[in-house]
């Protein structure tokens with residue numbers, strides 16, 4: 001048993017204690033957007049409404065987190081196609097399977113932790129094994145809450161990747177979410193999509209980017225380092241590449257929003273370029289996510305670049321302010337730059 | 346040794362708990378303050394009337410256990426732990442900040458007196474079943490108090506534990522459910538209907554009492570009856586509460602999972618409380 005003293009009592013305030021800025025714990029309703037960043041509100045909710053206008057099979061379902069997954073936008077547009085299931089995640093996904101079996105296309109939302117942990121067997125058996133057309137859309141992916149392990153979905157991708165039939169998507173920004181929603185409607189079969197909600201950053205529109213299910217895309221090329229990333233880490237990787245450029249380090253960024261099935265052709269080609277350090281960057285534990293998926297692919301195919309992984313450590317993450325935690329666990333832009341520079345020495 | 350009988354009234358204990366909670370809310374500029382205010386009377390009764398514990402030794406084997414299943418109510422439990430002398434009062438200044446022992450969501454490894462890690466709802470009653478079985482197995486007469494929220498009634502796991510506790514005749518379990526009729530998306534009654542709750546739980550072989558959770562006399566009587574008269578059954582206290590209780594402008598505000606409190610209103614809330622200080 002862990003003693004209650006695992007966390008030490010605060011030391012008495014010394015006169016010369018360093019003045020640290022006090023950051024408040026990032027509430028789960030907070031946006032991931034940085035100060036002054038361009039954003040778009042509720043891209044998932046609005047995109048789903050657009051799809052539902054022409055596809056009457058679409059229904060929305062949630063487990064007491066409609067407001068916190070932007071599904072309330074759908075609820076307002078289609079109140080009679082919205083099912084509030086209460087805070088019952090197992091029921092949510094079992095019922096989604098049933099609706100899908102009757103020909104509907106349920107979009108079922110909750111937080112990533114509660115889908116991947118509380119309801120895993122329900123998703124595995126009633127949705128994936130039966131190959132039901134359910135879209136599982138989950139907020140607070142990876143480390144995007146300061147509330148501690150209960151709300152930090154450090155292992156959601158590993159769990160979902162391991163399920164046969166499951167398509168797994170980790171979008172970067174509002175632009176990508178808008179395009180991913182119609183794409184997963186068009187795809188028949190179970191999908192797990194990580195969700196950013198509220199005021200969602202807009203990044204990829206500047207890169208002339210379009211989302212294609214199953215496709216990785218080179219957002220910028222670079223001959224010294226290749227950052228391979230998904231989700232919000234692509235935003236960070238692009239920032240890091242710019243910062244490193246100022247230090248005369250040439251960095252490419254390959255965005256891999258579809259974690260499963262992997263775009264093996266694009267990955268193998270990009271990683272085969274000689275003399276380039278490959279770094280996979282993920283908002284996920286280093287166990288079982290994009291990093292190990294890419295490493296496994298490269299080993300199997302005999303492609304052996306210098307290879308590093310940046311991801312969350314194999315430990316229960318702390319509670320606190322998100323900027324502090326992203327620095328501590330090495331996934332802030334500054335931490336990315338520092339690690340890459342360290343490896344280039 | 347247990348806490349010595351004190352001449353501080355329960356009314357005053359509840360008032361102090363509300364005050365500590367508001368001060369923590371002000372420190373962080375956020376927090377589940379409306380829930381803390383609604384449950385303060387239950388916590389005051391648990392910690393200053395019903396439970397056996399040693400403030401200086403929160404892991405004392407002979408203590409009654411208290412499980413906070415609804416971990417987002419941590420701000421309320423910290424306030425009670427401060428009032429009980431288990432957590433020093435000046436630590437409330439650290440509430441929710443990096444490396445504090447008082448994180449916004451309750452976790453066992455962080456805080457003395459916090460017996461489980463919450464945050465993910467619907468876990469507490471299962472742990473309680475195991476603790477009650479373990480205490481009986483050890484021949485201990487300690488009880489397990491478990492607080493959970495009306496939203497947690499939606500989780501199937503809660504009903505598994507409810508059946509198990511009756512099956513094993515866990516008369517050392519006293520559960521309290523906070524029926525504040527609020528969940529994340531709206532009023533509990535509009536989420537997943539659980540009424541008639543008392544009848545349901547009685548049919549599940551629990552000793553059930555339903556009280557106004559903000560009437561200290563009624564809450565105290567319910568805790569007493571739960572200890573004495575459950576006849577080989579686990580005990581459930583259904584506490585109907587009012588979010589924001591004790592601060593009139595918060596009682597009147599639109600009900601919400603995160604009740605709005607503007608930056609200047611924390612001081613107004615303290616002032617409103619100070620006007621109502623009991624003896």
Ligand SMILES: Cc1ncc(C[n+]2csc(CCOP(=O)(O)OP(=O)(O)O)c2C)c(N)n1
Nearest residue numbers: 064087464465466494495496527528529602
């Ligand atoms: C298993 C689980 N599902 C969902 C959530 C997200 N969540 C946090 S609080 C909450 C509302 C639950 O109802 P209740 O505790 O009664 O809310 P309150 O009275 O505090 O408004 C929800 C859905 C959670 N913490 N755990």
Ligand SMILES: [Mg+2]
Nearest residue numbers: 494495496527
């Ligand atoms: Mg409630």
